Amino acid sequence: MSQIIVEKNPAQTKLDGLGVSKWPTWKKEVSTFPWTFLEQEIAYILEGECIITPTGGTPVAFGKGDLVTFPAGMTASWEVVKPLHKHYKLDGNLISQTFRRIKAALKL
Numbered sequence: 633m634s635q636i637i638v639e640k641n642p643a644q645t646k647l648d649g650l651g652v653s654k655w656p657t658w659k660k661e662v663s664t665f666p667w668t669f670l671e672q673e674i675a676y677i678l679e680g681e682c683i684i685t686p687t688g689g690t691p692v693a694f695g696k697g698d699l700v701t702f703p704a705g706m707t708a709s710w711e712v713v714k715p716l717h718k719h720y721k722l723d724g725n726l727i728s729q730t731f732r733r734i735k736a737a738l739k740l
Contacts, residue, residue: 667709
C-alpha cells in the first residue's frame with residue numbers, strides 16, 4: 633500500500649496550480665477516530681495539528697501549511713491534537729465516490 637506523503641509548506645504556485653483554494657473545506661474538533669480512505673485524498677491544512685496512524689503502520693504528524701496525500705484503501709486512526717481546518721480533494725467524481733461509499737456500507 634502507498635504511504636502518506638507530507639509536503640511541508642509547498643510553494644503558492646503549486647497550491648494555485650492544484651486549485652486548492654476552490655476545494656471544499658472540513659473542520660474537526662480535538663478528537664480521536666477511525667477512518668477509511670475509500671479514494672485518494674489530498675488535503676491542504678489551514679489550521680491545526682494531527683497525527684494519523686495507518687493500521688499496522690507508523691504514525692505520521694502534520695499541521696498548518698502542509699499538503700498531505702492519503703492513499704486510497706488505507707484504514708487509520710486520526711488524532712486531532714489541535715482543531716483541524718483543511719481544504720480537501722477526493723479522487724473521482726460524485727458518482728464514483730457515492731458508489732464507493734454505498735459499496736463499503738454494504739460490505740460488498
